[in-house]
Amino acid sequence: MAYVAARGGEAAIQEAEALFRRLNGTLDAGLVQQIERQLPYLVDRVMSEGSLYAPELAALAIAQTGGDLYEAILLLRAYRSTQPRVAYAAPVDPATMQTLRRISAAFKDIPGGQILGPTLDYSHRLLRTDLLDGDAQGEVASEQPTTPESPAILNSPIPPVTEWLRLNGLLAALPPQPPADPALLPDVTREAVRFPAPRAQRLQSLARADTGGVLALGYASMRGYGLIHPTVNEVRLGYADVLLEHPISGVRFSAGRVRVSMAEVVSSHGDTLELGYAATLGWNEVKVIAGAMLDLEMDKPNPHPAHDEEFVLYHTEPVESSGFCIHYKLPHYVTFSSNLDALRRAREMAAEESE
Amino acid sequence: MAYPDQSFYLSILSRSPATVVKDFVEHLLPTLEPVEVLHNSTGLVMLPMQDTAKGATFYVGEVLVASARVRLAGAEGYAACLGRDLTQALALALLDAACTAGCCRAEIAAFVQAQAAALEAEDLVLRQQIEATRVELETF
Numbered sequence: 001m002a003y004v005a006a007r008g009g010e011a012a013i014q015e016a017e018a019l020f021r022r023l024n025g026t027l028d029a030g031l032v033q034q035i036e037r038q039l040p041y042l043v044d045r046v047m048s049e050g051s052l053y054a055p056e057l058a059a060l061a062i063a064q065t066g067g068d069l070y071e072a073i074l075l076l077r078a079y080r081s082t083q084p085r086v087a088y089a090a091p092v093d094p095a096t097m098q099t100l101r102r103i104s105a106a107f108k109d110i111p112g113g114q115i116l117g118p119t120l121d122y123s124h125r126l127l128r129t130d131l132l133d134g135d136a137q138g139e140v141a142s143e144q145p146t147t148p149e150s151p152a153i154l155n156s157p158i159p160p161v162t163e164w165l166r167l168n169g170l171l172a173a174l175p176p177q178p179p180a181d182p183a184l185l186p187d188v189t190r191e192a193v194r195f196p197a198p199r200a201q202r203l204q205s206l207a208r209a210d211t212g213g214v215l216a217l218g219y220a221s222m223r224g225y226g227l228i229h230p231t232v233n234e235v236r237l238g239y240a241d242v243l244l245e246h247p248i249s250g251v252r253f254s255a256g257r258v259r260v261s262m263a264e265v266v267s268s269h270g271d272t273l274e275l276g277y278a279a280t281l282g283w284n285e286v287k288v289i290a291g292a293m294l295d296l297e298m299d300k301p302n303p304h305p306a307h308d309e310e311f312v313l314y315h316t317e318p319v320e321s322s323g324f325c326i327h328y329k330l331p332h333y334v335t336f337s338s339n340l341d342a343l344r345r346a347r348e349m350a351a352e353e354s355e
Numbered sequence: 356m357a358y359p360d361q362s363f364y365l366s367i368l369s370r371s372p373a374t375v376v377k378d379f380v381e382h383l384l385p386t387l388e389p390v391e392v393l394h395n396s397t398g399l400v401m402l403p404m405q406d407t408a409k410g411a412t413f414y415v416g417e418v419l420v421a422s423a424r425v426r427l428a429g430a431e432g433y434a435a436c437l438g439r440d441l442t443q444a445l446a447l448a449l450l451d452a453a454c455t456a457g458c459c460r461a462e463i464a465a466f467v468q469a470q471a472a473a474l475e476a477e478d479l480v481l482r483q484q485i486e487a488t489r490v491e492l493e494t495f
Contacts, residue, residue: 086398
């Protein structure tokens with residue numbers, strides 16, 4: 001074992017941080033508020049992978065790291081580790097959350113209908129260079145819909161498409177299950193995952209997984225390395241109430257609403273349909289669609305190695321994977337020097353043998 | 356004016372603008388004192404979610420909340436709200452305790468109704484905006 005000492009390290013580290021700040025502009029409360037208000041999908045992504053719903057802190061983490069998302073997620077996870085667990089909310093039922101967007105690619109006529117919601121999916125992908133050139137006014141968000149005569153949507157639950165499939169006999173009914181105690185669910189933050197993982201741990205891991213990692217593995221499945229070719233049964237974005245129990249009266253109340261997204265994918269298998277599912281904090285459609293595909297893929301008896309449950313869950317953990325990656329930047333002089341010694345010895349031996 | 360029920364007023368007030376709630380409680384405070392703060396801190400709430408495919412329940416993530424527990428006029432109050440605003444949580448808990456103790460009955464009921472109306476108006480606009488994005492799909 002050998003160590004490397006650095007001389008003048010403390011001063012250099014302080015100067016390095018000062019240079020980082022100088023090159024990345026002023027960090028202040030105004031910037032944080034602007035990020036929170038105007039870059040909600042970026043904030044959502046940090047909260048999703050940081051597994052902590054705290055928009056103000058996620059915006060601060062983005063501002064503080066100059067937008068380096070892995071660093072921002074690490075900051076949020078680090079903050080989370082300083083906080084005590086104080087309560088368990090009631091489980092979110094997707095049917096009762098305030099749904100803003102719900103579409104199905106598998107069925108056109110679904111109860112509750114197809115609601116595009118807030119999206120740029122069907123808009124032209126053109127850069128508004130006219131805004132930069134001063135030829136156009138900036139866009140001001142309007143409070144009123146552009147179709148003012150639209151009636152208010154009924155404030156009634158929109159059932160998941162799976163429920164409709166079950167009612168129509170296209171899917172087997174779920175076996176009756178006792179209500180889960182929110183305090184007793186398997187939890188990857190408290191217990192190491194053992195494979196095959198309990199479904200609750202699998203879905204929790206996907207919920208906090210790296211978007212890019214989930215997409216890469218999910219895309220590999222979509223391109224043909226997988227065993228399925230599913231269709232999106234449902235994608236849903238909405239607000240879910242955080243329902244807590246009042247510790248004195250026992251009354252259930254909402255402490256506020258959080259942004260949540262979920263996706264179901266459906267695939268035919270023989271004479272039955274099978275489903276994949278994923279959900280996450282914040283609005284992130286790519287992650288939940290790719291995650292739902294991986295959920296389905298991981299159930300296959302002999303999945304491609306990249307879709308094996310252990311492979312997927314271990315390699316899409318954003319803090320562990322990015323942390324392991326960047327640890328290679330740290331001094332490895334002694335180990336690498338040892339490698340060079342071995343290389344030189346091997347060359348000397350080869351030279352001696354050839355003489 | 357009758358008090359709205361506890362679930363209703365806590366759910367409404369936790370979503371109401373923090374500054375409005377804090378200003379209202381600041382105005383009521385001389386009437387509510389003396390107040391004992393039993394607990395006021397931030398913490399994490401585990402948020403479970405139902406898996407619609409296979410019926411599992413799993414943690415979709417954690418939520419940062421500020422919570423407070425107070426005592427006034429012989430009654431205890433509790434509240435929690437999203438984020439880390441301890442003063443907001445304290446203000447909400449004071450209102451909860453005041454409701455339990457029967458203090459400032461008319462003023463609090465009127466405040467809750469006003470906040471509920473404001474949120475309902477906001478939600479109505481949102482629901483109209485959502486409805487405007489509904490599509491009917493046809494196959495040919």
